[in-house]
Amino acid sequence: MEIEFRSLSKQFEDHKDVLLPMDFAGDVHALAVIGPSGGGKSTLLRILGGLIAPTAGQVWIGGEKVCYEGAAVEAHRKKIGYVFQLGGLFKHMSAIDNIVTPLIRVHGFSKEQARARADELLGRFGLLTEANKKPAALSGGQQQRVAIARAISAKPKLLLLDEPTSALDPEYTTEVLGIIRELKEERLDFVIVTHEMGFARHACEKVLFLAEGQLLEYGDSDTIFQQPATYKLRSFLGKLLEWNI
């Protein structure tokens, strides 16, 4: 999937310059966005997913310009799958309803089609026995698997994941990252914001480094990790590796 930013920037009323004007073009299959907290990673992902509009500039996805108004932005969101950190599932709905309701209401599935699709995904992620539980009754890892199932249920053209494992215990992190890697093998294009550097390096083809609202580096994941070009990336990676065994 071709993704392109043209002098894209974002400012909030009470917080200026969250994203400084940036240009970017790349063919994205498995892209990791890394960088220090507060650097603007989530903001960038929200703009990509059509959840918020940029202050200036344009976003092009797959050769189409993303329009941030009215029905057009709703149509854009329908084509994107989104997974949040934790708590992105609707709390009052069971796992299966979380998947089925958007399929019926947004994507025009019939009840039977939606159920069949939800069962297929829940089965695949080992969640069939949890189908009727509310999110609060599921472990963090199970919640995130349901969230991924929901996000891919309507076969989106692009999957966006914002720190999907940051709130999870290590063993759940591995299981969720395993699922995402499987999706990559099925050629589902995704952008993931993550602090799991091992995953960024080995499971993602490209890495984008964002700090203080600036897009500082972009390149093949091996290159980024082996030969960081900027001082900021070197120091960011250095801090992460400080406690490595």
Add this chain to the structure above:
Amino acid sequence: MLIGFVWLSLTKAGVPLDFSFLKDFSKRLGDGFWLTVALSLASLACSLLIGVACAAGQSAKILPLRYLCNIYVGLIRGTPLIMQIYLFFYIVGTAWGIENRFAAGVIILSVFEGAYITEIIRGSLLSIEAAQIEAAKAVGFTGRQTVRYVVLPQMVARTLPALTGQFASIIKDSSLLSIIAVTELTQTIREISATNFRLFECYFTLGVLYLCLTLPISFVSKWLERRYDYGN
């Protein structure tokens, strides 16, 4: 223990108990009982409307409207019901010629309870997390679908138990309307006890009758709380 204490006080006072008069007044008691039920139901409906409108007003973009709603809630919650009843009935009611005591009672009670219901609804509105709204956007819901499938169900789940509890309060608070001679349950008992002086038996009966209404309601409220608890 409380029952034991009341019992002890009774035997100490040496009052013989005699509930036989209840039969003679059963028709009036029944009328009073159903009037209390009718008053409370009507007030519940009206106060819900007020509560919803006022909670919406409090989160409106128009500042004067917001202030107005806040002032209403502040004034009503900050003053006793009995003062409001006198004020409304004898001053406002006289000025505008509201003769019907039932209607006056419903208006007063609704205005009073509406302020509390506003707070209940506003609280549940505030408790809906931004993350849930963002998730609704992300799955592709339109604004209207977000309200229909996410905001409303979560609000109902959070307000219903509290609203049921508030209904029990309305029933109890309606007893104060006896001071403007609405012949609901309490007023009926007052009238009866004024003729036969069986104070204890009268008010004991009154308590039992109110409990017949409020106990099942608080039971339902508890049940709703468990039914809609999806963990927060």
